[in-house]
Amino acid sequence: MHSRRNFLQQIAATAMVLPFMSLPGWAVTRRPKEGKVLRVALMGLGSYANRVADAMKSCTKAKLVGVISGTPSKITDWQQRFDIPAANCYNYSNFDRIRDNPDIDVVYITTPNALHHGQTLRVAAAGKHVICEKPMALNAHEGADMIAACKKANVQLLVGYRMHFEPKTLEIIRMRNSGEFGKILFFQGQCGFRIGDPTQWRLNKELAGGGSLMDIGIYAINGARYMTGEEPLWVTAQETKTDPIKFNAGVDETIQFQLGFPSGAVASCLSTYNMNNLDRFFLNGEKGFAELQPSTGYGPIKGRTFKGELTQPHMTHQTVQMDEMADILLAGKQPLVAVNGEEALKDLKIIDAIYQAVKTGKKVNLA
Structure with a gap:
């Protein structure tokens, strides 16, 4: 190794x-x-x-x-x-x-x-x-x-970003865009699992750049953005570490973070390498809600809204992703949710801010 x-x-x-x-x-x-x-x-x-x-x-x-x-x-x-x-x-x-x-x-x-x-x-x-x-x-x-x-x-x-092409996810985005949830008030994203082999590259700061936030927490960051349809203005964050040997300096075990959006909506998210059974998104609006659980795993994704169960068929995420990306690169197709470098840069700026908030204990403005 x-x-x-x-x-x-x-x-x-x-x-x-x-x-x-x-x-x-x-x-x-x-x-x-x-x-x-x-x-x-x-x-x-x-x-x-x-x-x-x-x-x-x-x-x-x-x-x-x-x-x-x-x-x-x-x-x-x-x-x-x-x-x-x-x-x-x-x-x-x-x-x-x-x-x-x-x-x-x-x-x-x-x-x-x-x-x-x-x-x-x-x-x-x-x-x-x-x-x-x-x-x-x-x-x-x-x-x-x-x-x-x-x-x-x-x-x-x-x-x-394979979830940007996932049918149940896209149905919730469609419902939000059409106003079916009303004013969006709250998003919750829970992403985590108990990581195994302590010698793997994901627990090596030099190769991974961090810990759970870089690997699994980015789903909650990205999900908060595409589920609310907004870009956050500020972030606060707190880190918990129970095993400083396995999760050494610079490798986060568990981070809780909060985001505030221009409309007044807020997000509460968790990223962890120390707990299983965490793969859930919840979106709440004045007129209704949506829930995905599991929300970002390889599938099948399961979900429901205040109108009932989501029944869009499961398709292998990577198959759909690569066919859609072929259309983007060969035909100039514009996806409903962007998958370009600029989209990813927005997530990276939030990740930087979360780590800064953990370090300083202060709210970090993103504007």
Whole structure:
């Protein structure tokens, strides 16, 4: 594990020094030709990449065509499992060569959080679109840098917000937009689980950038925004740590945080690595309510409103996400809830503010 951490940290360090290329414009706002699919390379072949790859077997608009990994045995295995040609296989040292590969449109980055920034800069410099897992970066400064790099390279930056395409979630947003809940008063987001292996990268400050807030709490942050339809003005937060050995300095175990919105609505949220059975969103308005439980897991999502049970069919989140992202990148489709870098930057600014509120014990203004 120690050698793997060193290896990943070396990747992050070397990723920062590569220059940008001058690239021609991309026709990303035109309708794709009949039958055109988004050709995807996955970077970082861990458990979530496997989930995405399996889900993409059912996609009609996106196809897995390439891989990037620091482990040769994984590349060999993926070649066999997903029929990936050798010409589309890269490691962390040579993946800049994708600039010369016309058979890859986008790279989906699923590596540890600390690597997202440098790897995004390199992919953008190679002239490929980027899909980055959340959190997009370790902080808002890195996130803004990633957005600027992709704009400079004239490529698009999307973030893996799969819940933005989930049918029951979208139905609640539709109901809110149509005024069925009336004035929104309150949101509650509870996100957490008891984390296992104490040596995993999620509990390594240098690779994760934090603890539960970076991994699971971001769902409550993002959910508070898309469920209320507002951007918060202020945040307060409190941290609880019962195991300072497992959750060492800079790795949060449990954080409770509160958000205030322009309309007067408030949010009360919890993020934890020390409690199971926490995956619930609740939205309350003057005329009615909505509840999702589970709210952000891989599914099926279950929910109800004051009008009854939500019955939209379950679809594999990553299948829907990748087909929708194909439409965004190839056809210029605008999703109901944004999934671009600017959307992710808003979450990062709130994360920064939450950590500041924990440190200072004071309300932090976001305006």
